[in-house]
Amino acid sequence: MTDETVLDLASLKLDYEAQIVSIEALAWRYGISRRNLYALVNTHHWRQRRPRRVDRDSLVERLLRLIETQVLKLEFAMDDPETDESAVLVKLASTLDRLISLRAEAPPQRRKASKAMTALRDKVARRIAQLDES
Secondary structure, eight states, rough: OOOOOOOOHHHHHHHHHTTTTTTHHHHHHHHOOOHHHHHHHHHOOOOOOSSOOOOOHHHHHHHHHHHHHHHHHHHHTOOTTTHHHHHHHHHHHHHHHHHHHHHSOOOOOOOOHHHHHHHHHHHHHHHHHHHHOO
């Protein structure tokens, strides 16, 4: 994409969410890289083409960020006499309580070993086997 070109985000979003054109073709058509396309999808919160695997911790973190955003909006809306903050605050508090309980109930997750860690573990096991044979 050159400096003179202005990216039409509305058209890009429609094309992306229609799922007719591949990601590669879409990026090429708009003159951006795949990485930039995915950055736009995440930045502008467009509907994902394929659902992500739901991770409890990331879901809780996203909800906590959402609550933080709502609290910031409420801080600005406090000056408006038409706003009923109490109902929103009660709902946010109950959501926060539920998130905290979900986090406490969650079993600890085991991390998947990386290829390097698996290779190192195999190497150590072979070395121990060699020492046992000696």
